[in-house]
Amino acid sequence: MSTRRINLNQLTVLIILYLIGGTAIANVGKHSSQDIWVVILISSILGGGLLILYHRLSQLNEYKGLPEIFRACLGKGLGTWVIIIYASFFLLRIFLLATSLAEMAQLTLMYGESQKVILAVLLITVVYCSLYGINAIGRSAEIFFGVIILCLIPFFISVFSNGLFKYDNLIPIFAVGTIKIRQDIFRTFLFPFGELILFLMLFQFIPKKESHKILKRSCIALFIGTLIIVLIEVMNLALLGSDLVTNFKYPFYNAMQLATLRGLIDRLDPLAIIIIIISGYFKLVLYFYAGTITIQSLNKKFKYKWVLLIVALGIFFVAPYIEYDKTNFLVSTLPYKIMTFIELGIPILLWLISEVKNYQQTKKTQVI
C-alpha cells in the first residue's frame, strides 16, 4: 500500500464528494415533496451534531481508526464482533452503491449495455485507485472536485438565463404535513449525514500536527456539501416540480436534460452524469478503502491488496444473486433500525465509554 496520509484540503473535498455522491443517486427526502430542501437543511444541522460526536469519539481515542476504537472501548472479543458488523455494513454499502451507479449508467448513458460489464469496469477503476492508497484517493478527489464545480456552473447559468426556474414549484412550504417531514428528516439524517461515520476510519491519516483542525475543516466541508445538495434540490424542484422530483429515479439528470446553453453546449445532461458518477465513484472508493482496512484489521495476516481484490470479485459475482428493492434501493434496502444502531447507537455508546475512560485517566493523572 502507498502513502497513508491525507491533508486537510483532501479531507474537505472527500467529505463534500461523499455527501453529494449518495444524495445525487438516491433522491433523498423525496417524500417531503417541495420541502426536500428544508429537510436537507435541518438534517444537515443534526448531521453537524453527529459529526461533532464522531470527532469527539475519535479525539478521545487519539484519532485511531474505528477497529482500534472498538477494541479499546469494548475489549478484544466484543470489539472483534463489532468490527465484523461494521465491515459487513461497509460491504453492503459497497454493493448498493456499485449496483446503483452501474444501473444509473446503464439507464442514462449505456442504454442496452449489460449491467455486469458496467459493474466490472466500475470495480476495476475502484480497485485500481484503492490500490494506490488513501493519498491517491485524496489527490484525485481534489482534482475531480474542480471538475464537478465546472460542470455545475453551466447548469446554473442555463437555469437562470433560459427562464427555467419556476418559483411556483417551490411553494407552498410544509404542504405535506409535519409527520412526513419529520420522518424524512430522520431518514436524511441517517443517509447521507449519518454515513459520515466512515470518516472515523480516515481521521487517522491526517498528520498529528494538523489534527486539531479536523473538526473545523469537517464542518466547513459539511456546510459546502449541504449547500451544493440544497442548490441541486432547489433547482430540481424549480425545474421539474415536486411530483416529478418524487417520481423520477434520478431527478438531477432529468432536470439537467431541460438545461441548455444554446450555441455553446446544447445538451447539459452528460454533465449531470459526470457529476453523479464522479461523486458516487469517490463515495464508493472511500467505502471500499474503509471496508478493506476494517476487514484487514481482523487479522494481521490479511494482505490489503488481496482483501481488496476478494471484496471486488465478491461484489461482482454475488451482486446478481442478491434480491433487493429496485426502486431507490440505495436507501430502502438497509432497514433504518440497523442504520440507527450503526450510525448512532454504537457511536454514542463508544463515546460514553471513551468519556468515562478519559475522565478516569485525567483523574488518575491528577492524583499522580
Next chain:
Amino acid sequence: MKRILLVICVVLLSGCREQVGLKELGLVAGLGIDKIEDGYLLTAQVVNPNAIGGNDSNALPIYSVSAEGETLYEAFQKIDNQSIHALYLAHLHVIVIDETTAEEGLNPILDFALRHTEIRPDINILVAYEETSQDILNVLIPNDPIPVSQLDIYVSMVKSHTGRLGSYNLYDTVKSVNKTGLDTVLNAASIDREPRPDNDSEDEDDSEDQQDKMDVASSTDNISKILPESNLEIKHFAVFNDDKLVGYLDDTEIQLYNILQNKDKYYILKIKVEDDYYVSMEANRVNTKIHTQVADRKVLINCEVTGILTENRYPMDLSAGHNVEILEEYFSEQLKKDLLALIEKTQTEVKADIFRIGGHAYNWENENWFNVKGHWDEIYPTLDFEVNVDVVIESIGDIENLYE
C-alpha cells in the same frame, strides 16, 4: 497485478462494444400515434441520412414506417423490425397524436415517452386537428427537408415571439395532466389545404378530393410548386381536462390564454371603434396577477398590458394625450370582454381549469385548497371571476396623425 489490470482495462474500456454505425442508425424525427380498434397505429418519420448528406439526390430526405400494436411499445418494436435502420429516438422532435387517442387520455403516451430514456424532454407533443397523425407526418413541405422539424421549429422558435402559440415540453405536460387544478393545453397541428389560385379544382366528390390532395401532399409534387397545395400549420390549442381532450381554442383565444398566463410575447390587439374604424396595437409586456379566494368562490384577475400602436384608422388627433387614453380605454374594455368570454368558455363549454386557478389556490391558499380539491371539477365552473384590465399604449409609432 498492474499489468493484468491494464490488459483488462484495454479490453473493456475500448468503447467499441455493441457499436452501431451512423449509417445504420435511423434517426426518428417524429412519431405519430393513431387509435385503431385493437390498439395503436404508430408511424415513425425517419431521416434518410443518404439524402440529407447529399449522397443520393433522388431519394427523399425522410421516409415513414408504420405498424400496429396493442401497446405502443409493441408497435414500436414492429416498426424497428420493418426499418432497415436501427431506430434511434434521441433526436425525436415531435409526437403527434390523433384526436381519438387524445380523447381517451394522454397518460399511455406520456408513460411510453418517459420510460424511454432516449426521448428527450424538450419534444413537442401535438394533437392532430381533424386529421390523422399519419397524414400530418406524411406531408412534404418545401421549406424544410424534414417536415416535422418544421413543426418543431415553428413551435420552438416562434413560441417566444407570437402569443398565438404555446410551448409545453414533455415534463410540462406530465406535470399538468394528472394534477387537480392544473389542466393543460397543447398545440394542435393541422394541414392547410386551402385551394390555391393556380391549382384550384372543382371535384365533385369531397372525400376523393381530400384523398387526392393527401396524395399530392405526401409526394414531391407538393414541394415542387411555388404555392404548395398542402402545408402544415398550428392554429388551435387542444384543451385537456386531466389527460383527456375536451375541446379546442382558436388562435385568438390562444393569445388571450397566454395573456392570462402572464407570458411576455407579442400579442395583436384590435378594436373596431364606432363600428367602422379599426385600430390595432402590438402588446409585448404583460403583467397578470391572479388572486384566488376559493372559500368565497371568487377569483380576481388584474391584467396590465403594455404595447405600441401599430395601426389607426380612427380619425382622432393622437398628438393630444387624452385621445391616446381614450384608445387605451377602448382596448381595455375590448380585452376585458374577450377575456371574460374565454373564461366563460372554459367554465361552461370545455370545463377545464386551463388558467391553473387550482394551482394558484394550492400555492397561495394551501389550507383552503385541500377543502375543495376533491370536487374542484364541480367548483371551477361556479367560480365568480372579476377581471380588471389596464392597457397602456406607450408609443403611437413614428407619426402622430396621417389625416388632417
